[in-house]
Amino acid sequence: MKRPSIKDIARIAGVSVATVSYVLNKKEGQRISEDTKKKIFEVAETINYIPNRIAKSLQNNKSKLLGLIVADISNDFYSNIARNLEDKALKLGYTLIIGSSDENPEKFEKLVEIFSQQQVDGMIVAPVAGSEEILLKLMEKKYPVVTIDRYLKGINVPGVILNNREIAESTTSYLLEKDFDQIVYIGYDTKLPHLLDRQHGFETSIADSEKSIISKSILLGLENIVEVQTQLGKTLGTNPQNTALYFSSNKLAVAGLAYLVKNNIKVPQQVSVLAFDETEAYKLFPAEITFVKQPLEEMAEESIKLLDMQIANYSSTTKKITLSGELIINNSIK
Amino acid sequence: MKRPSIKDIARIAGVSVATVSYVLNKKEGQRISEDTKKKIFEVAETINYIPNRIAKSLQNNKSKLLGLIVADISNDFYSNIARNLEDKALKLGYTLIIGSSDENPEKFEKLVEIFSQQQVDGMIVAPVAGSEEILLKLMEKKYPVVTIDRYLKGINVPGVILNNREIAESTTSYLLEKDFDQIVYIGYDTKLPHLLDRQHGFETSIADSEKSIISKSILLGLENIVEVQTQLGKTLGTNPQNTALYFSSNKLAVAGLAYLVKNNIKVPQQVSVLAFDETEAYKLFPAEITFVKQPLEEMAEESIKLLDMQIANYSSTTKKITLSGELIINNSIK
DNA sequence: CTGAAAGCGCTTACAG
DNA sequence: CTGAAAGCGCTTACAG
Numbered sequence: 001m002k003r004p005s006i007k008d009i010a011r012i013a014g015v016s017v018a019t020v021s022y023v024l025n026k027k028e029g030q031r032i033s034e035d036t037k038k039k040i041f042e043v044a045e046t047i048n049y050i051p052n053r054i055a056k057s058l059q060n061n062k063s064k065l066l067g068l069i070v071a072d073i074s075n076d077f078y079s080n081i082a083r084n085l086e087d088k089a090l091k092l093g094y095t096l097i098i099g100s101s102d103e104n105p106e107k108f109e110k111l112v113e114i115f116s117q118q119q120v121d122g123m124i125v126a127p128v129a130g131s132e133e134i135l136l137k138l139m140e141k142k143y144p145v146v147t148i149d150r151y152l153k154g155i156n157v158p159g160v161i162l163n164n165r166e167i168a169e170s171t172t173s174y175l176l177e178k179d180f181d182q183i184v185y186i187g188y189d190t191k192l193p194h195l196l197d198r199q200h201g202f203e204t205s206i207a208d209s210e211k212s213i214i215s216k217s218i219l220l221g222l223e224n225i226v227e228v229q230t231q232l233g234k235t236l237g238t239n240p241q242n243t244a245l246y247f248s249s250n251k252l253a254v255a256g257l258a259y260l261v262k263n264n265i266k267v268p269q270q271v272s273v274l275a276f277d278e279t280e281a282y283k284l285f286p287a288e289i290t291f292v293k294q295p296l297e298e299m300a301e302e303s304i305k306l307l308d309m310q311i312a313n314y315s316s317t318t319k320k321i322t323l324s325g326e327l328i329i330n331n332s333i334k
Numbered sequence: 335m336k337r338p339s340i341k342d343i344a345r346i347a348g349v350s351v352a353t354v355s356y357v358l359n360k361k362e363g364q365r366i367s368e369d370t371k372k373k374i375f376e377v378a379e380t381i382n383y384i385p386n387r388i389a390k391s392l393q394n395n396k397s398k399l400l401g402l403i404v405a406d407i408s409n410d411f412y413s414n415i416a417r418n419l420e421d422k423a424l425k426l427g428y429t430l431i432i433g434s435s436d437e438n439p440e441k442f443e444k445l446v447e448i449f450s451q452q453q454v455d456g457m458i459v460a461p462v463a464g465s466e467e468i469l470l471k472l473m474e475k476k477y478p479v480v481t482i483d484r485y486l487k488g489i490n491v492p493g494v495i496l497n498n499r500e501i502a503e504s505t506t507s508y509l510l511e512k513d514f515d516q517i518v519y520i521g522y523d524t525k526l527p528h529l530l531d532r533q534h535g536f537e538t539s540i541a542d543s544e545k546s547i548i549s550k551s552i553l554l555g556l557e558n559i560v561e562v563q564t565q566l567g568k569t570l571g572t573n574p575q576n577t578a579l580y581f582s583s584n585k586l587a588v589a590g591l592a593y594l595v596k597n598n599i600k601v602p603q604q605v606s607v608l609a610f611d612e613t614e615a616y617k618l619f620p621a622e623i624t625f626v627k628q629p630l631e632e633m634a635e636e637s638i639k640l641l642d643m644q645i646a647n648y649s650s651t652t653k654k655i656t657l658s659g660e661l662i663i664n665n666s667i668k
Numbered sequence: 669c670t671g672a673a674a675g676c677g678c679t680t681a682c683a684g
Numbered sequence: 685c686t687g688a689a690a691g692c693g694c695t696t697a698c699a700g
Contacts (some may be wrong), residue, residue: 003475005677016687020680030678031685048475053451054391059693063388065431065452073420079413086407086434095448097399098432100420117387118399141337141382213502257619271477280410281615283592339693350671355695365669389693392676 004047013043020044024051027147057119066094066307067123068270069108070149073100076279077250078126081148085124085302092308093127100285103222105130110137111143122307126150127157129191144310148303150194160292160302160321164194166202167325169290171274172246176205178333180244180272182214184235186228187248188255189219198248198276225251229259243271244333250277257285268334274327290328295323338381347377354378358385380417391453392398398429400641401449403442404483407434410613411584412460415482418634419458426642428455437556439464439658446472448506456641460484461491463525478644482637484528492644492650494636496628499660505608505626506580510539512667514551516548516577518569520590521582523553531609532582559585563593570599577605584611602668608661610664623663626658629657 010017015036023032023040043049057063066089071079086096097120099111109133115123122144127135132152138145139157149157156212175183185202188195199217206215218231236243247253253275260267267273267287275282275291280290302321310317338359344351351372357374361399377383384480391397404412408549420430431454433445444467449457456478461469472479473491498565509517519536523531534553540549553567570577581587587609594601600619601607607626609616616623636655644651 005676017678018680018689019689022686025679033685036686037699050447050450051675052453054388054393054397054453055692057388058386058392058677058678058694072417073407074410074413074417076408076410076413079410080408080415082405082413083434086432090433093434095431096454097419097429098416098423099429100417113384115559117385118429119386119388155440155687199675254614254617261618261620279614280588281613281618283588284615285594286595286620290336319469351694352671352673352696353669355671359695366669384691390695391678392678392693393695589676601692663671 003052004049004230005052006049008047009040009049012047013039014294017039018301026189033217042139049306060282062118062311063119063121064094065097065118065120067097067099067111067120067306068119069099069101069111069115069123069125071101071103071126071128073098075251077277077282080296082175084296085304085306088300088304092304094304099135101126101128103128103133109134115334116143121311122146124148124303124307127152133213144307146303146307146310150192153193156318158232158306158324159316159320160299161194162299163322163324164197165204166291167200167327168248169199169205171327172202172205173209174303174327175244175246175272175333176209176211178215178244178272179211179242180213181242182216183216183246185246185248187217187219187222188233188252195248202246202248211240216297220252225255228252230257232259233263236271238263238271240265242334245273247269247275248312250275250279250281253277253289253291254281256277257281261285267332272333274333284331290330293328298323337388338383339384340383342381343374343377343383346381347373349374357573377490395453396476396645397453397455398428399431399452399454400455400638401431401433401445401452401459403433403435403438403445403457403459405435405448405462407432407458409585409613410615411483415634419638422634423525426638428638431665435460435462437462439468443468450477453571455481455645457481458637458641460488478641480637480641480644482633484505484526487527490619492640492651492653494633494640494655495528497656497658498531499535499538501626501661502532502582504537505661506536506539507543508661509580509606509608509667510543510545510604512546512578513545513576514547515576516550517580518580519549519580519582520566521551521553521585522586523555529582531645534621536580536582554586559589562589563585566590567597571607572597574599574604576668578654579605579607581607581609584609584613584615587611587623587625588613588615591623593644595619601666607666619666622665623666624664625662627662628659631655 006017006020009020020040023037052171089096101108105128108128112134126149129145132155134158136155147157151159151161187199196266247256265271275289340351340354343354354374407413435442439462442462458480460483461481462465466489470489481491485493485495521533554561561648565657583591599605609623
């Protein structure tokens, strides 16, 4: 059975499709008698009419679809972002399409193209390394786009970002106050600016400090996180003392903490831990992890706003919004 | 600047829109000269043509959009399902729209309606308690739909499901062999059949056993998982011995394991643990958790297949596919 | 080998 | 207060 259309309503109610359209969309300009209105609503109800958004979209060039591209939707951090975005989007009448890039620029481009074919009204993306061109093209076409979590050097895409460098700097200073013998930064070997910012924040803070402290960085490939375990083994030895570990992401933290648990290294007695991002996994660690909390809800809110503005005005903005991370102090630092 | 359409290509290439459409869609029936073909492809390339899926959809009544409704996309289990579905969907040319129901039938219905307006070609849903009517209506309209992870009593929707009852039974038997003094099932106070199946599997296995063993169930509201901690406290006391805990979901397991960690209860020396589902969080627990693994990839594959069949044939099926869980034995059971 | 034309389900300026 | 008609960007049976 064909799904009922506006035409069916018109036929049954004995009016024109135009009238039906006016009534159903509650257009103010047109004055329709209460009688016909009532009739139309009744018919719509009984035949179970659901408007066809596709037809509407073709007409007004708005799909009410928003595309979200993250590295991997099964990653805790991104699925939380997705959830927050979903809620905000829904409030504005948008629905979210989701895609995972796997840090692969080709896949990223593929997703951009698919979303573009689907006529999404805008995209929220966590761009991968090497996707500058792709974003640039989107900007040129005035396609509404907003970056989230990440950003890229040299191109001016609107976006919302954490104050990565500052929060890394201040939290490292917090560690420095504690007089550790050694501070180890566990980060990524990457070109992604937001991750480099964290690293540079750490390094600056160490360099600016008067203290003589051994600092070291372990940098892992994005795809090779388990490697952190071997590296930590080498760095910590069998009986580490008075050492602090700075994990620059939840993924790294989970991998690293798993190593500590396995090797029965006591936190914070032997090793102190500070981590970026939250994850449910922390709950199962013997110590409560001190971590940098990102304001995910605010991020979602601001990025959707930024996108909605572009969609509404057809005006491309290059506005960047920086939000502050917050150090949640628990007991993983001595 | 307006985005280029097939009309633009036609104008520039000096042919009709029909010809352009034929060429771009590589229709075999029509024989077009190589020259015009080449010309058309060239023009499409240079003006950066991207087909408008909305227009296509209106014509052929296929949006190439699939709706996924889960309880909460930020839940590990569902974000993993989503990821697997995304990959399978992409291979068949579909894009995923995602929504979270929060176990709320009204929200569930709202999402169904929105997805329906967006003309998704089909929906994959983890139905919430009380959504029977909604699914029934969908079935009546012959709207392609497949349930995943969950199912509902009394309605015949096609779907893929775990052998919850059987795997719960066999894994409980596995526990029974170990001669515990006490076995505690931690589950949900719910009407969701797939969860009741797990519970009944557990109960059957206990009842069928010859052994005299104390068994107990702690049932939590879906929204009140932290409560598990108080309940476990009451049940376990300060110095539990030879007790086994059967967690019927990853959420419950994480909450329960957090309690064990906090109270320094040794696994498996004092308390043994078996959990349903996987989560990264297990990595941070001192013992490696023995758990029931669900074949997520296969689930995704089968559910998409089931959906695609319905979409292709317009034939509604009521086929149910049951997949087997697997007990991954680690060292959390003595 | 190629094109004119109808139509998918809506919206909206215009006419009455 | 209401309707006829054009148009959004495509596809496709039909004609030539």
